[in-house]
Amino acid sequence: MTTKAEVVKNFGVVQTEEMVLNMGPQHPSTHGVLRLKIRTDGEIVSSIEPHIGYLHRCFEKHCENLSYEQVIPFTDRCDYLASMANNHIYSMAVEKMLGIEVSEKVEYIRVIMTELQRIASHLLAVGTFGLDVGGITPFTYCFRDRERVLDLFEYTCGARLLYNYIWVGGLSHDLPLNFRQYAQEFIDYFEPKINEYNRILTYNKIFIERTGDVGVLPAEVAISYGCSGPVLRGSGVKWDLRRDEPYSIYDRFDFEVITGDGQMGSLGDCWDRYFVRVREMGESVKILRQALAGLPEKGDVQENIPKKIRPPKGEIYFRGESPRGDLGFYIISDGKAKPYRVKMRSPAFSNLSVINEIGAGWMISDIVTILGSLDIVLGEIDR
Amino acid sequence: MTSFTDSLIELLGGLAWVPENAAGIIFVTVSVLVALPVFLFMTLNAMVAVYMERKVSAFMQDRLGPMEVGIFGFKGGKRFWGGIGQTVADAVKLLGKEDTIPGEADRALFIIGPFILFGAAFATFIGIPIGYGLVISDFNIGIFFVIAISSIGVIGVILAGWASNNKWSLYGAMRSAAQMISYELPVGMSLLLVVMVVGSLQFHDIVMWQEQHRWFLFHSPFTALAFLIFFASGVAEVNRTPFDIPEAESELVAGYMTEYSGFRWSIFFLSEYANMAIIALMSAIIFLGGWLSPLGGLFRTFNLEQSWYFLEGPWWGVFWISIKAIALIFVMMWVRWTWPRLRPDQLMYVAWKVFIPFALANIFFVGIWELLLG
Amino acid sequence: MSGYFRNIGETFTSLWDGMRVTWGHFSNKERLNATLQYPHEKWPIPERHIGFVEKDYNVIRSRLHVDIDDCIGCLQCERACPVDCIKIETIKVPKDVELGSTPGSSQTSTTSNGTNKRLLVGRFTIDMAECCYCNLCVYPCPEECIYMVGGPNMDKHPIDYEFAVRDRNGLVYEFDTATDEEVTQIAQLAGVADHRAQRTERLEQMRQAVLAPVPAAEAVTNGEEPVAAPPVAKPKKVITEPKMDLAVLGAIGDRVTRGLAKKAAMKAVRAGRTSTEVAEQVKAALEEGGKLTPEVADIVAGLAKIDIQQPGGAEEVAVAEAGVEEVAGADTEAEAKRAAPEPVADADATPKKETAPAASGDGGKGKVDLTILNGIGDRLARGKAKAILSKVTRQGGTPKDAAEQIRTALTELGKLDDEVEAILARLEG
């Protein structure tokens, strides 16, 4: 409260105050129910405080009351844009506890599915990022192509979004008859489309102006905050669990780890993070080509599924590369049919925590851009 | 040069049964009579333009757009005409919607805001001809009038944004103010150069000059550049992508319109599309030869014989100017559905560091051009 | 400075490139439509047959279905469900009893795989609103009887994904086919609690709990009003226009003819004709439709005898009384519904269907079919008969008892003629 004396003293002095702006939980660009408490001075943002938890569904508490295989449908719903990756990594964590080796065919199918999922997830990230900076048309192009991936999934397991496809020790269904052909058709169709996105969005001057040099995330900060995936690689850190800690059969494939190179500004800006995703789709296509070529014809995908899943007492931390980064599961087992504790280390959780670091000092429009470049999924952050 | 209003006054004044010294009555009657077609034009324009916008955007995005609502049982199938009745249905829906005013809003200003914006667009149409002699009132300061009146709209936007008592609306209003004021300058400067060449502010004179010489678009490289600057700034003035920062749906939800609904919101919409039409019509008149046939214009450019001129005349003029305006509106839509949006500071950069220097240089160079070649 | 101009140049080229892309899409005739015109076009579901029997199983996850005849009540699916949306309650069938052998049973004793069923599935509900479509319940089923639609027996269940309902309760699918009697019988034989009766009881308790604060809360009282309101409102509504009992026409066998006749009669009555005129008009209408057989003509002639009720008058009392009784009857029945199904309603089901439309809003909802008596021409006799019928049914008597009592009463009044006799015969079934 200002006293009268202060008013008199400051008379004629122009004063400005900071304004607190609540962005979300219902805002078109917060990618879900995220609330950002922003302090602004005019258009300039001085601090961002994310408030999360609006989508908290007690995933970890649920897990303690479900058997190991029943957890899989719940992992679907964490990162609902990359359900296959969640299934895959969770199943692998439990398999490691049980000491199960899955067959060659299962591994190949899992890799194919996860890479298709990566394409679908990145397509959504790229499309909505375009939407965040105001370009609406790229979004529909991306969705058009994403639908084709979802068609493949539906064809395989009957579900378009929440699959429950990769199980502990195997898969829920074998591949359909002509899957290889359909997948090949999709890849051939999809690869040239990446160029179209580049023409309409990536190399658009306005887009570059909006994203280049904006929200620069230095590599040191990214590592300290535990950022991972395209956010980390956009900062120039060559770190990809598929290559550096090869799980499943990723060591058999030849692909490049894409990193940002500061082509349109500083290293680690929004454009780099965005472009890493675009180029990763190309790398996923590469992996898919190799995996489809090496996919064994014969084999039962359910032969290794254990009758009862009771991992021995102990704990495991297993992580893999989901489209958003290092997805980790820390599972403690007490030897019973239900996990004692499941902790999901979601990549977007750590990626989002960096937003105050890189967003403060930019304009409101840039906050939207930066948030879009982090590609968060609130289902995974709030669990 | 006669205008629509002049003809009406003459007509009414000349009627036998109209009493002498009834200037006041005639004035009121004529005002109402001329306001009606303008209002109808604005409404029709908004409805058609909204439909066009939806279809253009849909086709560019591999969609089909509205497809369900037809008129009189006509639906047109999977083509441009499918769902032709959609905007009519939307208009009815908008008028039937609940009209909400936020509790903490400044009621009076909140209500006035959209009408000021609408009034500005409405008044601007008075000075814009859509054919030879087809103008409500032919000012000898036509261009000046149009520029002056159209910029009144920003007051409505600011009032709307401020009165909503919403932070997002306020942001939208402030951005809009900065943007409109900045872009008035390049608009004015690029028109100034035409005025310099023609020597008149009257739209009819400008078109007559183009008839005698050539379209301004082809007059000199500088006028072509001026056309670009004028059109781009015009797009900015009507708040369309890539300059739509006052609305910026991904940042400010809906900017100054956030709290509006129903009828009031539809007035904003009406004004936005009316402003689009104004910019398109002005570009067509000033740079693209107005109601002149493009073929005739081309031949005139190469000084061909009179007998080559065809498809000209007062009613063909309306046709040609509509074609040109629609093409320009299409370009606006094309741009909107292709490009991302600029940031507020970049918007200012474009205005102050690109458009204004170029427009100033243009005036200088066009002067030299006229001195040397004119 | 060169950077400034290069920037402008880049802007033009890159923006123009983007515009070329969108123009390509705009002008391309064979565009790939990203959207679907939903009600007209439908999402093509992949034809995918895998699983238990290759040709039968489809992988679509649309909604769950249970072939309840094959269900052995093993609860495997209930256990597998991560969200507990499947609810099964079973009763163990005693060793010496074979399922389906009890009287009135609709159950089969074996599944289509030949497994003996030892459990009576008294309840099998799936709440599809809670289902997470994980498919986990499908795999453990030993009889392969629970599956997502589009699965086995595809001929029986065409692929479909549109099962939206307006009410949330519509998504609770009840698959059990066991009747209440059956459950009671088996529960008695097995010596266990009858879970359905328990459930009814529990629901009743819940209902009571909800209704308990009625006197205190005004809002709830309002909610109760509709129950009390109809008896008051209904008779008034009925008598606002001239009305004629067309039950006589119910005797016409052919449905088309009956409809035609009733339509014509209603029209005439509304127009304010006398009963003779009505009969004439009906006849004319039937003649026109080519449906006039001698029998029908006789029945139609009967119309001429029937009075037309004019608004107001003594009739009001009778009808009002009847209305009240009907509703009261319905109310008591609703309460006792689960425990003892009303035999009257069942017995009268067929004639009611025929006569109810003729009653045209005369509270045709009542389970005790009073409208059947509308055919009685004499007012006094009709009123008496209706009063007796509703009284008897309320006391739990059968229509037969009622008919006997009506006969006695009418004989006393001297109103028992052939016409009444015929109607009473119909009442008796």
Add this chain to the structure above:
Amino acid sequence: MELAAIQTRVGAVHPDALVPTDEGAAYLSMTPEHWADVAQLLRSDEELRFNVLMCLTGYDRGPGEPLGVAYNLHSMDKLHKLEVRIEVPRDGGKIPSVAQIWRTAEWHEREAYDLFGITFVGHPDLRRILLPEDWEGYPLRKDYKEPDYYRGIPVPKDKRGWE
């Protein structure tokens, strides 16, 4: 670097920090007292250089037992991993915060505080993160009882409504 070597290395600097673990355990147990120093050592020591905190998991050993936190560390340079566990008493247990050493921990510690009620001393902003600020109790503890009411709204516990 193997677990035993890391143990030796840490033990050489902070002998009191280590708590003996079970035979064959794949983690190091530590006391909370020295954890801040040890963490600094793990982060900055030339041979260790654990620059990534992969995961921070709170856990509950059961009613009456201590609460624990498991830190999964990883070194991007040396490519080795380590799991550190710290257990504190159920009531009033305090662990030094490592949010300034690995910024990842900032939100993860808030999460552990939110769901287990473990206090991290020195955390810059220790508030609930996933649950509402006025939530009572720590839901992931094994002895947690659901509240009957939240802000006056009864918490539905059975599904009899649709039966």
